[in-house]
Amino acid sequence: MVMGTLILGENYQTESGENSKINEILFSTKDKSIIGINVRINKSVPNLFIPLKESIDNKKANQKGMIHFSKKTIVRTNDNTKSQLFGLMVDKSTFRPNYFLIKVGKKILSVKHELLNNITSGAPTIDSTININDIPIYLSDELATKEANYSLERFYASNYSSMSNVKVEVISGIAHLSGTCQFNEQSISIENFMKKIEGVLAVKNDIVSDSELEITIAKKLADASIFQDGFVSIRIFNNKISLKGNLGSQKNIDKVQSIIEEFESIKLIENNIKLKS
Numbered sequence: 001m002v003m004g005t006l007i008l009g010e011n012y013q014t015e016s017g018e019n020s021k022i023n024e025i026l027f028s029t030k031d032k033s034i035i036g037i038n039v040r041i042n043k044s045v046p047n048l049f050i051p052l053k054e055s056i057d058n059k060k061a062n063q064k065g066m067i068h069f070s071k072k073t074i075v076r077t078n079d080n081t082k083s084q085l086f087g088l089m090v091d092k093s094t095f096r097p098n099y100f101l102i103k104v105g106k107k108i109l110s111v112k113h114e115l116l117n118n119i120t121s122g123a124p125t126i127d128s129t130i131n132i133n134d135i136p137i138y139l140s141d142e143l144a145t146k147e148a149n150y151s152l153e154r155f156y157a158s159n160y161s162s163m164s165n166v167k168v169e170v171i172s173g174i175a176h177l178s179g180t181c182q183f184n185e186q187s188i189s190i191e192n193f194m195k196k197i198e199g200v201l202a203v204k205n206d207i208v209s210d211s212e213l214e215i216t217i218a219k220k221l222a223d224a225s226i227f228q229d230g231f232v233s234i235r236i237f238n239n240k241i242s243l244k245g246n247l248g249s250q251k252n253i254d255k256v257q258s259i260i261e262e263f264e265s266i267k268l269i270e271n272n273i274k275l276k277s
Contacts, residue, residue, distance in 0.1 A: 009071065
């Protein structure tokens, strides 16, 4: 699921290069999707319609069954607190809103659309069974990424002795984990930890453990017929690979080196493969 974030009042540059701000987000009650935005260039042009889909023409903005979400839209909570709509997070494949971002006091909350009633009436209301304190906080991608990486460093320092080679980038609330760790269990624990970080709504885990990388490299060497020429052992730790063994030709020793160099996560190669005597 790839999401795009629309923030009311956020700067927006039109195709003609004019600077504007998102004034309204247009929601179709017919197919429950976001069809476009109205932007404000100046006082004389308060609502210039920008379609999100290529198939939508400018007349769509004035059709019946169209909800105009703006900062004036009130999202009611179960304690009757009136909360201001801050923006939407939209699925880029379906153009349907996955999260409504609402401002409650100084906090901005990420509310799943399933937790809201009366969306099609233009007066969304948080389901009465939902505890507002359990709704995740929304942070911008930049702030969420900083918080996630800082928290990850502290998590590694308190749980593992080895240095962290894992990086995280938050894009539209999804934390993308990449890099390497020593064991599969570390990858799982990091993923679970990330789910608790403010600003993270979901996690995409692309961490590769050292053991998984060792298997991948061994398969590559087997596919290149290296093991038919002798024996090579592989040991990876902290982005360093140690190679030992005996091969029948310098050509195959060089081929092993070349295959290892294709892996960007390997920063240091210790090649102790020797020629068969």
